[in-house]
Amino acid sequence: MALAEGVEVLGPLGPRFDEILTPAALDFVARLHREFNPTREALLKQRAERQARLDAGEMPDFLPGTRHIREGDWRVAPVPRDLQDRRVEITGPVDRKMMINALNSGARVFMADFEDANSPTWENVIGGQVNLVDAVERRIEYTSPEGKVYRLGDTIATLVVRPRGWHLVEKHIRVDGQPVSGSLLDFGLYFFHNARRLLEKGTGPYFYLPKLESHLEARLWNDVFNFAQDALGIPRGTIKATVLVETILAAFEMDEILYELRDHSAGLNAGRWDYIFSAIKKFRSRPDMVLPDRAQVTMTVPFMRAYTELLVKTCHRRGAHAIGGMAAFIPSRKDPRVNEVALAKVREDKVREAQGGFDGTWVAHPDLVPVATEVFDGILGARPNQIERRRDEVDVSARDLLDLRVPGGSITEGGLRNNVSVAIQYLESWLRGVGAAAIYNLMEDAATAEIARSQVWQWVRHGAHLAEGPRVTPDLVRRIEDEEIDKIRQALGPETFGRGRFEEARALFEEVALRGEFVEFLTIPAYEHID
Ligand SMILES: CC(=O)SCCNC(=O)CCNC(=O)[C@H](O)C(C)(C)COP(=O)(O)OP(=O)(O)OC[C@H]1O[C@@H](n2cnc3c(N)ncnc32)[C@H](O)[C@@H]1OP(=O)(O)O
Ligand SMILES: O=CC(=O)O
Numbered sequence: 001m002a003l004a005e006g007v008e009v010l011g012p013l014g015p016r017f018d019e020i021l022t023p024a025a026l027d028f029v030a031r032l033h034r035e036f037n038p039t040r041e042a043l044l045k046q047r048a049e050r051q052a053r054l055d056a057g058e059m060p061d062f063l064p065g066t067r068h069i070r071e072g073d074w075r076v077a078p079v080p081r082d083l084q085d086r087r088v089e090i091t092g093p094v095d096r097k098m099m100i101n102a103l104n105s106g107a108r109v110f111m112a113d114f115e116d117a118n119s120p121t122w123e124n125v126i127g128g129q130v131n132l133v134d135a136v137e138r139r140i141e142y143t144s145p146e147g148k149v150y151r152l153g154d155t156i157a158t159l160v161v162r163p164r165g166w167h168l169v170e171k172h173i174r175v176d177g178q179p180v181s182g183s184l185l186d187f188g189l190y191f192f193h194n195a196r197r198l199l200e201k202g203t204g205p206y207f208y209l210p211k212l213e214s215h216l217e218a219r220l221w222n223d224v225f226n227f228a229q230d231a232l233g234i235p236r237g238t239i240k241a242t243v244l245v246e247t248i249l250a251a252f253e254m255d256e257i258l259y260e261l262r263d264h265s266a267g268l269n270a271g272r273w274d275y276i277f278s279a280i281k282k283f284r285s286r287p288d289m290v291l292p293d294r295a296q297v298t299m300t301v302p303f304m305r306a307y308t309e310l311l312v313k314t315c316h317r318r319g320a321h322a323i324g325g326m327a328a329f330i331p332s333r334k335d336p337r338v339n340e341v342a343l344a345k346v347r348e349d350k351v352r353e354a355q356g357g358f359d360g361t362w363v364a365h366p367d368l369v370p371v372a373t374e375v376f377d378g379i380l381g382a383r384p385n386q387i388e389r390r391r392d393e394v395d396v397s398a399r400d401l402l403d404l405r406v407p408g409g410s411i412t413e414g415g416l417r418n419n420v421s422v423a424i425q426y427l428e429s430w431l432r433g434v435g436a437a438a439i440y441n442l443m444e445d446a447a448t449a450e451i452a453r454s455q456v457w458q459w460v461r462h463g464a465h466l467a468e469g470p471r472v473t474p475d476l477v478r479r480i481e482d483e484e485i486d487k488i489r490q491a492l493g494p495e496t497f498g499r500g501r502f503e504e505a506r507a508l509f510e511e512v513a514l515r516g517e518f519v520e521f522l523t524i525p526a527y528e529h530i531d
């Protein structure tokens with residue numbers, strides 16, 4: 001179906017999709033795509049070229065050509081009132097019920113996620129935009145199959161949207177015969193339909209930007225923002241965006257990223273899960289940079305500490321917010337013991353962040369909002385943030401960022417089993433359109449599943465030995481797959497198991513964990529299997 005010049009919509013028109021896929025909105029997205037997709041593609045090519053250099057032994061460093069930016073005295077533009085206090089931010093997919101719960105959760109900010117927490121089925125992508133419009137209009141409602149009615153309370157969180165990363169496309173919309181960029185689609189539709197209304201309501205078009213690998217990728221976003229604001233006649237600088245520093249290469253360009261976006265910046269976020277994934281992915285060719293079991297790669301290991309300390313220092317020097325990350329422990333309303341452990345672990349994580357100077361943090365579940373709020377209240381009190389707290393004493397070198405050693409770390413059979421089982425269970429969930437899941441009481445999403453599968457790949461590639469003795473080989477991994485899938489079948493029962501997509505998930509897992517060549521993102525082959 002062609003609704004705008006050169007634009008084809010290949011997905012079916014679900015309920016109210018016509019409100020989102022209007023000719024004017026599609027034309028706007030097409031203009032964004034025509035203007036910026038060539039640069040997106042060039043930057044993806046640069047990622048591949050950089051990878052080839054890393055594979056050949058080059059090590060990242062702070063860029064000589066941008067020293068003047070790092071050493072210069074500049075600050076980002078101030079953020080609007082409703083982004084000044086971000087002490088607790090809840091995240092979640094663009095699911096209708098969850099969005100209402102998140103907006104009502106008591107968190108200051110809600111990040112509605114088209115990335116790590118979302119499986120980009122056509123229904124989720126366009127249905128998510130319908131939900132966003134209703135949220136902006138404060139009219140979003142939902143009735144559960146049990147008859148429970150959900151609607152917004154009087155005080156709701158500030159809405160921030162995370163579009164997909166630069167690597168993803170949306171196959172259901174073609175512009176001049178090409179699949180449209182997922183980033184430009186998610187951003188473009190939200191901005192087109194809501195920017196003016198958000199401003200009328202005293203808030204604004206706010207974004208989180210995922211998985212950037214360089215300041216040039218930030219520059220591309222900045223160019224997109226200027227183009228979009230001009231096109232709608234909205235002043236430049238109205239959009240505010242927080243960049244996730246969640247690749248190890250971006251850690252070397254934090255100042256430059258803030259600088260590129262200085263009129264649109266709302267700070268940086270320490271996206272810990274993708275960061276660990278990126279450390280594995282970027283140094284996958286190096287036997288001396290193999291990580292131990294993912295459970296041992298905590299925020300207190302030296303390289304994770306180094307990057308978060310540098311992030312706080314960099315942000316505060318530039319007058320920008322430093323936002324913490326996601327502790328993966330999920331509370332339980334059914335099991336008091338699980339709940340107690342989750343609350344204690346999350347508290348510990350948030351205390352470390354608040355004491356380290358972060359201005360706010362992420363939580364994955366409404367029941368974690370009170371504990372995170374209490375911790376940040378304890379440090380911030382009535383202040384909206386602690387940006388004035390400079391961390392000039394922090395001294396992080398390239399060597400600190402790249403020293404991936406984990407003291408006392410080991411690769412164990414338990415760690416391997418967990419990676420295999422979680423990656424398969426997560427992929428199965430993703431294939432059913434559910435992009436975040438609680439598995440063994442932990443939040444698993446695209447980023448954590450990437451760690452699980454890339455660890456298996458890395459251990460096989462380098463013939464790592466388990467602490468128990470055997471080497472990690474494809475045969476061992478396949479045997480563990482059999483055993484773990486049996487356990488899942490038994491736990492679910494044959495009927496539920498049979499209704500699932502476990503065989504497909506297993507095949508996908510093998511594609512991203514056992515293939516000789518490293519697959520850049522698991523979501524790329526997995527996307528072939530949805531819709
Ligand atoms: C690496 C990163 O990028 S982190 C950011 C991306 N990841 C995320 O955003 C994950 C967000 N969290 C989640 O999706 C969920 O918390 C999960 C999947 C981990 C667990 O969800 P559930 O198994 O449904 O948890 P549980 O059964 O305890 O939920 C209780 C209630 O809280 C709601 N809830 C749970 N998490 C959220 C959330 N993040 N936002 C809104 N509501 C939520 C549930 O919908 C449920 O509501 P109901 O009682 O009205 O039915
Ligand atoms: O997006 C957040 C992360 O930890 O990854």
Ligand SMILES: [Mg+2]
Nearest residue numbers: 116271274447
């Ligand atoms: Mg991430």
